[in-house]
Amino acid sequence: MTKAQSKDEGSWGKLVRDIAVILLLVLGIHSCVAKPFYIPSDSMMPVLRNGDRLIVSKYPYGWSYASASFHLAPRTEGRWFAALPARGDIVVLEHPETRIDYIKRVIGLPGDTIELRGGALIINGKPVKREIQPMLSIAVDPNLPGPDSGLGRFAARDAAGRPVLELPIVRETLPGGATFDTIDMGPGYVTDDFGPIKVPADHLFLMGDNRDGSADSRVPSSMKGLGGPVPFEAIAGRAEIISFSTDGTAKWYNPLSWFTALRSGRAGTNLRPERDGSANRE
Numbered sequence: 103m104t105k106a107q108s109k110d111e112g113s114w115g116k117l118v119r120d121i122a123v124i125l126l127l128v129l130g131i132h133s134c135v136a137k138p139f140y141i142p143s144d145s146m147m148p149v150l151r152n153g154d155r156l157i158v159s160k161y162p163y164g165w166s167y168a169s170a171s172f173h174l175a176p177r178t179e180g181r182w183f184a185a186l187p188a189r190g191d192i193v194v195l196e197h198p199e200t201r202i203d204y205i206k207r208v209i210g211l212p213g214d215t216i217e218l219r220g221g222a223l224i225i226n227g228k229p230v231k232r233e234i235q236p237m238l239s240i241a242v243d244p245n246l247p248g249p250d251s252g253l254g255r256f257a258a259r260d261a262a263g264r265p266v267l268e269l270p271i272v273r274e275t276l277p278g279g280a281t282f283d284t285i286d287m288g289p290g291y292v293t294d295d296f297g298p299i300k301v302p303a304d305h306l307f308l309m310g311d312n313r314d315g316s317a318d319s320r321v322p323s324s325m326k327g328l329g330g331p332v333p334f335e336a337i338a339g340r341a342e343i344i345s346f347s348t349d350g351t352a353k354w355y356n357p358l359s360w361f362t363a364l365r366s367g368r369a370g371t372n373l374r375p376e377r378d379g380s381a382n383r384e
Contacts, residue, residue, distance in 0.1 A: 137157075142248070190276050192208075194340075208306055213301060286313055305332060308332055346364060
């Protein structure tokens with residue numbers, strides 16, 4: 103082997119090692135610190151829209167098998183440095199059976215009794231505060247409404263004749279003060295009446311903000327729901343902020359469309375719930 107060949111092989115070896123180190127660093131950051139997340143449905147409307155890109159932090163609740171990106175870790179029980187979420191937090195989780203990523207809001211903590219009657223949420227025997235809000239008008243685009251969405255029934259036109267969704271909004275305030283907007287499509291949905299059910303130890307009860315269009319803890323796993331309260335170790339992280347949002351018109355072969363597809367006003371949206379200081383705290 104000549105000196106030139108040895109040098110070339112050494113250079114290739116160093117390149118491979120450098121790439122491996124970079125990939126390990128990226129995987130470590132994704133798994134332990136934060137990672138991006140894409141919203142593919144309308145189940146968390148009106149707060150989150152199909153086409154939103156988020157930053158999800160991995161450390162607020164400690165770490166578990168679900169923290170590992172790309173579902174690389176085997177399913178195990180427990181968490182390291184565990185800290186329970188607060189009611190109202192938006193969390194990313196692995197479905198306990200399919201390991202598909204879901205995003206939902208924490209409604210019930212261990213020991214809570216959860217019930218819904220006529221779409222109204224009841225926690226530990228007390229109805230959650232609900233306030234009817236003005237209809238919310240959101241522009242229709244290729245990403246909204248999303249696939250298999252029931253929100254198309256609220257299609258309308260604004261004053262300029264542009265297609266919009268006119269959505270019925272109900273603001274909820276959970277015990278502890280977390281307050282946020284939900285969509286209530288009206289009576290007649292099977293998820294309007296549920297429970298009562300007590301959340302077991304080390305489990306969380308999760309729901310989507312689009313209350314009549316979310317496969318969550320109220321929905322059997324056979325119907326793509328979560329099949330009840332979710333084990334704490336299935337939680338992968340907390341949704342923090344919207345990094346950017348696209349309307350579905352971007353084309354990979356047209357760089358200009360990557361910018362024209364951006365929805366204005368979405369980047370930088372804080373996803374931590376507001377806290378009502380007048381609410382009863384537990």
